Amino acid sequence: MGIGSKLMAFAGLLCMLLLLPLAASQAQTQQQQPQARAVGVTQWSDDEAHFNRTLDSILVPRVVGSPGHQQVRDYLVQSLSGLGFQAEVDEFKQRVPVFGELTFANVVGTINPHAQNFLALACHYDSKYFPNDPGFLGATDSAVPCAILLNTAKTLSGYLQKEFRNRNDVGLMLIFFDGEEAFKDWTDADSVYGSKHLAKKLAQVVRKDPAGQFQQAPRNIDRIEVLVLLDLIGARNPKFSSFYENTHGLHTSLVQIEKSLRSAGQLEGNNNMFLNRASGGLVDDDHRPFLEENVPILHLVATPFPDVWHTPRDNAANLHWPSIRNFNRVFRNFVYQYLKRHTSPVNLRFYRT
Numbered sequence: 001m002g003i004g005s006k007l008m009a010f011a012g013l014l015c016m017l018l019l020l021p022l023a024a025s026q027a028q029t030q031q032q033q034p035q036a037r038a039v040g041v042t043q044w045s046d047d048e049a050h051f052n053r054t055l056d057s058i059l060v061p062r063v064v065g066s067p068g069h070q071q072v073r074d075y076l077v078q079s080l081s082g083l084g085f086q087a088e089v090d091e092f093k094q095r096v097p098v099f100g101e102l103t104f105a106n107v108v109g110t111i112n113p114h115a116q117n118f119l120a121l122a123c124h125y126d127s128k129y130f131p132n133d134p135g136f137l138g139a140t141d142s143a144v145p146c147a148i149l150l151n152t153a154k155t156l157s158g159y160l161q162k163e164f165r166n167r168n169d170v171g172l173m174l175i176f177f178d179g180e181e182a183f184k185d186w187t188d189a190d191s192v193y194g195s196k197h198l199a200k201k202l203a204q205v206v207r208k209d210p211a212g213q214f215q216q217a218p219r220n221i222d223r224i225e226v227l228v229l230l231d232l233i234g235a236r237n238p239k240f241s242s243f244y245e246n247t248h249g250l251h252t253s254l255v256q257i258e259k260s261l262r263s264a265g266q267l268e269g270n271n272n273m274f275l276n277r278a279s280g281g282l283v284d285d286d287h288r289p290f291l292e293e294n295v296p297i298l299h300l301v302a303t304p305f306p307d308v309w310h311t312p313r314d315n316a317a318n319l320h321w322p323s324i325r326n327f328n329r330v331f332r333n334f335v336y337q338y339l340k341r342h343t344s345p346v347n348l349r350f351y352r353t
């Protein structure tokens with residue numbers, strides 16, 4: 001998340017970066033969204049020991065090019081492999097402000113890589129460079145979201161490794177973007193380096209030649225049914241609004257799962273995280289290059305941003321564990337329900353091709 005967008009957010013509105021002229025096509029996105037019902041929301045147990053171990057491993061300064069960055073990159077690959085994902089690294093070099101040429105690496109884990117479509121869950125793992133704060137940790141930004149993704153995979157592993165494995169209709173993709181943070185000032189150019197690279201790579205037209213004739217295969221990016229992007233999570237009592245009309249049904253599922261878990265006494269406190277309302281604006285983030293390629297986006301970013309955002313206080317001491325536990329419980333049920341109920345392709349795209 002960029003400083004620019006933050007300043008705009010705290011000017012009293014959410015950041016107003018409209019990235020596509022979406023309105024004209026929104027009427028096309030009716031009826032195909034899976035709706036949650038209050039079933040199956042209590043059968044998955046927490047694994048807090050795993051969450052804490054995972055967060056400890058990620059919560060180090062990890063500016064692109066630093067030893068901590070390499071360490072976390074390696075940890076993500078090992079963790080994904082250990083959880084039964086096929087792990088890949090999308091490595092590239094790019095010149096950036098302040099540092100010059102840096103090596104970036106998105107880390108992507110997939111179950112059912114040959115499935116027709118994917119549910120993609122994403123966060124960024126780099127931490128922001130502050131010249132005067134080499135120890136900046138970025139606990140909410142985005143060490144906790146990364147730990148949530150791995151913990152979701154861990155707590156659902158009984159399902160993912162048995163019943164879900166070898167499905168052809170849908171696969172699960174975990175994306176850990178590199179280089180989300182600006183090195184100098186947040187602009188379209190100085191931000192989201194990793195997601196720009198990965199979106200471009202996935203949007204390449206793949207040709208295959210099965211019988212002497214070239215055929216145009218679907219672009220891999222078009223196989224992503226929805227990109228669920230987590231960011232700025234871990235502070236007390238976060239609020240998540242719905243940012244995109246075409247994924248509003250999925251956002252409503254989160255609202256309903258939270259409600260069901262609360263009624264069942266499975267959540268701590270009384271804060272409703274998922275608000276059944278449209279946001280008043282958009283927040284610029286790693287989803288931008290995917291949105292520009294017509295990928296449906298479910299943006300789970302706390303607004304207002306945590307008050308520790310981009311300060312030395314964004315550390316473990318200021319995390320709010322009941323809020324994190326609650327998020328984990330709602331989110332793992334959401335992922336489970338999406339995959340469990342999936343039978344045929346879900347098309348939430350603004351523009352149908």
Ligand SMILES: [Zn+2]
Pocket residue numbers: 001002128141181310
């Ligand atoms: Zn940030």
